[in-house]
Amino acid sequence: MLPKLFQTTSVRLAALGLGLASVSAVVLFVVIYYGTLGTMRATLDAAITNEISEILIAGPTTPQTTVAAGVRAALAERPANIFFLLDDAGGRMIAGNLHLAMPRPGWHTLAAPEGQVFAPHAHVLRGHVVPITGGDRLFVAADATMLDELNELIRRSFMIGFGITLAIGLAAGIGFGRRALARVEAVSAAGREIMDGDFTRRIPLSGSGDEFDHLATSINAMLARIEQLMANIRAVGDEIAHDLRSPLARLRESLELSLRVADPAAMRGAMEDAIGQVDAALGLSVAILRLAQIESGARRASFTRIDFSLLLEEIAETYETVAEDAGGRLTATIEPDLILTGDAALLNQMVANLVENAINHGGNGTAIALAASRAGRDIEVTVADNGPGIPAERHAMALRRFGRLDASRAAEGHGLGLPLAAAIATLHDATLTLSGARNDPVRPGLRVTLHFASVSPC
Amino acid sequence: MIMDPKQELRILLIEDDPRTAALVRAGLEPEGHDVAVAPDGRAGLLRAASESWDILIVDRMLPGLDGLGIVRTLRGAGVVTPALFLTALGGVDDRVDGLRAGGDDYLVKPFAVAELSARIAALVRRGAPKPEDTILRVADLELDRLTREVTRAGHAITLKPREYAVLEYLMRHAGQVVTRTMLLEDVWDFHFDPQTSVVESHISRLRAKIDRGFDRELVQTIRSAGYRLGDAP
Numbered sequence: 001m002l003p004k005l006f007q008t009t010s011v012r013l014a015a016l017g018l019g020l021a022s023v024s025a026v027v028l029f030v031v032i033y034y035g036t037l038g039t040m041r042a043t044l045d046a047a048i049t050n051e052i053s054e055i056l057i058a059g060p061t062t063p064q065t066t067v068a069a070g071v072r073a074a075l076a077e078r079p080a081n082i083f084f085l086l087d088d089a090g091g092r093m094i095a096g097n098l099h100l101a102m103p104r105p106g107w108h109t110l111a112a113p114e115g116q117v118f119a120p121h122a123h124v125l126r127g128h129v130v131p132i133t134g135g136d137r138l139f140v141a142a143d144a145t146m147l148d149e150l151n152e153l154i155r156r157s158f159m160i161g162f163g164i165t166l167a168i169g170l171a172a173g174i175g176f177g178r179r180a181l182a183r184v185e186a187v188s189a190a191g192r193e194i195m196d197g198d199f200t201r202r203i204p205l206s207g208s209g210d211e212f213d214h215l216a217t218s219i220n221a222m223l224a225r226i227e228q229l230m231a232n233i234r235a236v237g238d239e240i241a242h243d244l245r246s247p248l249a250r251l252r253e254s255l256e257l258s259l260r261v262a263d264p265a266a267m268r269g270a271m272e273d274a275i276g277q278v279d280a281a282l283g284l285s286v287a288i289l290r291l292a293q294i295e296s297g298a299r300r301a302s303f304t305r306i307d308f309s310l311l312l313e314e315i316a317e318t319y320e321t322v323a324e325d326a327g328g329r330l331t332a333t334i335e336p337d338l339i340l341t342g343d344a345a346l347l348n349q350m351v352a353n354l355v356e357n358a359i360n361h362g363g364n365g366t367a368i369a370l371a372a373s374r375a376g377r378d379i380e381v382t383v384a385d386n387g388p389g390i391p392a393e394r395h396a397m398a399l400r401r402f403g404r405l406d407a408s409r410a411a412e413g414h415g416l417g418l419p420l421a422a423a424i425a426t427l428h429d430a431t432l433t434l435s436g437a438r439n440d441p442v443r444p445g446l447r448v449t450l451h452f453a454s455v456s457p458c
Numbered sequence: 459m460i461m462d463p464k465q466e467l468r469i470l471l472i473e474d475d476p477r478t479a480a481l482v483r484a485g486l487e488p489e490g491h492d493v494a495v496a497p498d499g500r501a502g503l504l505r506a507a508s509e510s511w512d513i514l515i516v517d518r519m520l521p522g523l524d525g526l527g528i529v530r531t532l533r534g535a536g537v538v539t540p541a542l543f544l545t546a547l548g549g550v551d552d553r554v555d556g557l558r559a560g561g562d563d564y565l566v567k568p569f570a571v572a573e574l575s576a577r578i579a580a581l582v583r584r585g586a587p588k589p590e591d592t593i594l595r596v597a598d599l600e601l602d603r604l605t606r607e608v609t610r611a612g613h614a615i616t617l618k619p620r621e622y623a624v625l626e627y628l629m630r631h632a633g634q635v636v637t638r639t640m641l642l643e644d645v646w647d648f649h650f651d652p653q654t655s656v657v658e659s660h661i662s663r664l665r666a667k668i669d670r671g672f673d674r675e676l677v678q679t680i681r682s683a684g685y686r687l688g689d690a691p
Binding site: 317356 | 551554568618619620621646647648649650651652653654655656659660662663
């Protein structure tokens with residue numbers, strides 16, 4: 001678990017954030033430190049230097065007696081926090097109020113040993129040792145205890161603050177990292193269950209609408225599609241087997257019959273009948289292939305701009321004639337200049353399919369209305385008839401492959417008309433919906449509505 | 459007799475499936491054609507390029523060289539012999555690919571021999587009107603492609619657009635059999651099998667307008683094959 005944790009992007013980002021925070025903290029520390037302490041020490045040092053220059057009136061060559069006198073004079077003023085020490089070359093104290101070993105020449109910050117003080121409340125001294133002629137040394141120092149305490153305070157505050165930042169950062173990093181990991185793990189787990197065959201599984205959403213939720217939503221949509229495709233495949237397998245059996249069974253009957261008849265004319269008849277059955281089976285398999293091709297979306301690549309109004313008018317003209325011959329009537333109301341991007345051959349097939357269904361299922365005297373118009377930026381096409389229609393509860397079945405509405409599969413055609421039309425509609429970003437066409441409960445008719453989404457205006 | 463007896467063609471069939479080859483031979487030879495079969499792509503390409511033929515029938519799926527490649531190569535070499543593809547691939551895109559490769563027609567297996575025969579005749583039509591011919595004539599029937607006027611024995615005949623299109627197609631293929639599929643594909647641009655009598659309805663309308671009341675029936679139904687416009691044999 002642990003190594004995986006540190007590989008997550010979350011933790012890496014947290015570490016980066018932590019690093020930046022640390023750098024800024026350090027910069028801040030440096031600024032404060034040198035801002036406060038630095039200034040204070042400079043002030044102190046200036047005071048010490050001032051004292052030294054008042055005593056060493058002639059610089060380092062000032063005679064020992066003058067220096068000693070100067071020290072005593074300074075001490076006589078009883079300065080509160082200034083300390084003096086004048087030693088001779090041998091290290092013997094000549095004057096001063098400080099009792100310690102003379103440090104080397106230069107600036108020093110001295111801390112009193114544990115338990116001791118240089119003077120009441122003076123734990124730390126800051127001073128300057130100046131060598132003067134004759135090997136003597138003058139040490140002038142000031143009480144720097146407060147400086148030291150401030151130093152400690154700043155350092156401690158910084159450490160605490162830094163420590164807290166580090167802890168929070170790490171906790172947050174690990175916390176978020178673990179949460180992210182858990183979300184990803186949920187997706188992986190769902191994936192494994194799906195691979196094992198449970199296509200109903202979906203990835204839970206946290207409801208926060210964050211990137212993980214978006215990912216989960218996309219994956220769920222994909223899973224829903226997979227579930228649908230799997231169901232289709234199962235259904236198709238069953239139905240193809242059944243639907244191919246009928247013509248092949250009849251074919252066998254015809255051929256066996258032709259074996260038994262002696263009359264050549266009858267045999268010819270039986271064989272021609274057999275060819276008819278084969279054609280029916282072939283028609284079915286071609287339709288299946290066409291449907292598969294359409295659903296795979298491969299045809300989109302060859303889409304072109306099409307004058308849809310013209311296409312519909314030609315279909316209307318063609319089927320006016322056919323409808324008349326079937327004892328019915330077709331009327332068309334087509335708005336001009338409807339432009340669509342798509343595949344003309346497939347659109348032809350789709351609309352022709354719908355009109356043919358109306359002609360074939362309507363019976364004598366059927367009136368069919370083909371209409372096309374703009375609906376905002378969309379295009380709507382309807383094929384309505386006054387035939388027996390399809391009951392609402394069987395609409396879904398009608399759009400399914402091979403979902404034949406009459407129990408006997410002996411009826412003409414392969415039952416793929418509506419599913420093919422629906423697949424072509426989907427390929428063109430359109431929806432196909434079924435509804436009743438009239439209020440008549442006996443013959444409600446069927447209205448097929450094709451709604452093409454946001455087509456660019458002509 | 460399906461074919462115009464004057465058309466006896468030299469046909470090269472490039473096909474590796476012996477059964478298909480036998481069927482094509484059995485269907486076309488009785489009509490007087492000379493059918494040679496090349497059983498693979500390379501032999502086919504060689505014979506197509508080195509001998510003269512009236513028409514090439516090429517299977518798209520051949521071992522070795524593929525049918526499209528053969529036709530493309532021939533076209534590149536300047537061979538203009540009409541070529542018809544035979545194929546098990548029936549997608550509309552496949553048809554477009556075939557035509558783009560230089561083929562002139564495309565037939566999906568399994569096909570009826572009558573269909574193949576009619577399409578071959580259409581591709582090799584001799585005496586066919588040229589695209590520039592503006593007036594088409596069959597017996598006393600006349601069609602003017604510019605004015606879209608149709609007359610028979612001097613009487614003007616009014617046709618709806620689809621009826622006109624069918625008649626024009628029949629007249630451009632006068633004397634030859636035109637199959638239902640050819641009409642669906644070339645006049646209607648329908649690349650599917652309609653579930654209604656689209657072609658039959660329009661033919662019967664056409665008959666009513668241009669044959670009824672005249673001395674001769676020009677629109678003939680050829681059983682199991684299709685239709686033909688012309689004088690009865």
